[in-house]
Amino acid sequence: MNWINELKKRLPEGQVTDNPTVLEHHSKDESYHTPRLPDVVVFPRCREDVVEVVRFAGEREIPVVPFGIGSSLEGHVIPERGGISIDFQEMNQVLEVRPEDFLVRVQPGVTRTQLNKELKKYGLFFPVDPGADATLGGMAATNASGTTSVRYGVTRDQVRDLEVVLADGRVIHTGGASAKSSSGYHLTGLFVGSEGTLGIFTELTLRVYGIPEGILAARATFPSVHNAVQTAVSVLSAGIPVARMELVDARSIRQLNQFSQTDYPEAPTLFFEFHGNPEGLQKDAAFTRELAEAEGSRGFLFETDSKARATLWEARHNLAYAFIHGTPGKKQMATDVCVPLSRLAESVENARRLIDDSSLDGGIVGHIGDGNFHALLMLDPSNPQEVAEADRIHANLVEHALNCGGTCTGEHGVGIGKKKYQAREHGPAYEVMKEIKQLLDPKGILNPGKIV
Structure with a gap:
């Protein structure tokens, strides 16, 4: 294609490739959805590179699909209509840490693990844990959450500001550094979860937290799923600040044991984690145990050792892979x-x-x-x-x-x-979503075929 050669001339050497192996890598994610090759992959190194690519694509009405590490589960990064896949692996800098404000500013290619390694120097951490070591840009694009959302909330709750390249090449900021604002429309909330269909993120300002003084994990088995769920409701009703509370059914426990070489009882199980000071942790855990036993739990075990705790959560996070490998x-x-x-x-x-x-x-x-x-x-x-x-x-x-x-x-x-369920779930609001998409991306170049 002539436009590929032209794009290669618009960016520094090595940032644009149509190598078949690279194209294949960017044709899929972790889902079962059918792969589709992009025509070309671009590796931007700064905001200006992204602006250049988007303007180039807009002039020629070429689709543009952002790509983090490909860990998504619903085909978000699959280029349904070919075009340009923008891979953010070279935009992976932690730009600024502001400990006094509990804020960090990052490029979209920074991964969750990479960020927490940097934040640890300041006694801070980023809490959202989707399991995979996803990029922060990808997590914001899908509004990812995971095991810690019961305590800390989802990605949308952590994003203070986004730098976004719009379909016409304009660059905007959606928020600021303050803890709250009543000024204007909540654009940050609009763009988080938009899956690259309204704009492309080039920078994120995120809320971070102090590393808790103590961490305590536990697991409890139950006669039924109903008993496990009722325990969870009781824990929340009692105001216990549990940091993680995960349900794993008996079939999954069996697969987990086979894959992770654990020996957990094959019964509906709750995995718990508590964050706080040592004295408070003991009280919270003891109260939780009482609530679990009231629902028939006869196997409430604490994991105080850091290695055992790590094994427990590693097993939980690897459950999807346990089924795949099995x-x-x-x-x-x-x-x-x-x-x-x-x-x-x-x-x-x-x-x-x-x-x-x-x-x-x-x-x-x-x-x-x-x-x-x-x-x-x-x-x-x-x-x-x-x-x-x-x-x-x-x-x-x-x-x-x-x-x-x-x-x-x-x-x-x-x-x-999930696209086929959007009209059923949102009703008339779905038409408003389509109008927003049309307004911000009239040529339909931003991740076409997703959401609307």
Whole structure:
């Protein structure tokens, strides 16, 4: 294509490539969705490079798709219509740490682990933990959350300001450094979770926190999922400031044991983590144990050793990979509904019945403190019957969640897989979303085919 050679001339040597191996890497993410090659991959090194690429693409109506590390789960980075994949791995600098303001300013290619390694020097940390070592730009693009959201909130709660390149090449800032503002429309909230469809992030200002004095982990087994959920509701009702509270069903515990070489009882299990001062931690954990035992728990164990605690959370985070490695040749559909806590037990039980009554294997895990859970369905993407069965289960889970007043996606984002549910979930507001997209991206070049 002539435009590729022209683009190579517009940027420094080595920043634009159509190498087949690089194109293949940027054709997919961690999802089961069908890969699609971009025409070219660009590696910007600064905001001006991004502006140059976007203006070039706008002039020729070429699609532009931002790319972090490809850990997304709904096909967000798949270039559905070809075009330019913008990889931010070279924009990976922590630009400024402001300890007194509990703020940090970063480029979009900085990863969560990289940021926390830098923040540790100041006694600070960034709390959002989606499991994968995702980039901060990607996490903001999908409004990622994860295991710590019950205590610290989701990515949107941490973003104070974004530097955004719009579809016409203009650069704007959406917020500021203050803890709050009542000035103007909340543009930061609009762009967080927009998945690269409204603008491309080139800088983020994030809220960070002091590293807690003490950390205590625990796990508790229950007779049923219902008992586990009721315990979680009791913990929240009691005002216990739990930092993590994760549900893992019995089928998932079995897979976890096989993969991680652990020996946890194969029963519905809650994983807990508490942050605070040592004296307060003991009281919080003891109270939580009382609430768990009132719901039939007979296996509440503390993990005070840092190695044991790390093993527990590593096992939880590796659960998706445990299923993938345990079923060679299969890919994973990770559903992502979120419901009100009062409807969580019935929703999880419904999901378990659907899987048990199907020909597919899978487990259920959940960020139980905020009503978000995942059914991990294993399928062969080349088998139409298995894909259809997974889609049927997924559709049932979404319909049940929406009937409960919930959402089709609590943290993974819309991407390709959840797009078909947007009109059903949002009603007339979906038309407003399409109008916003049309206003900010009239030529439809920014990550086309996603969300709307």
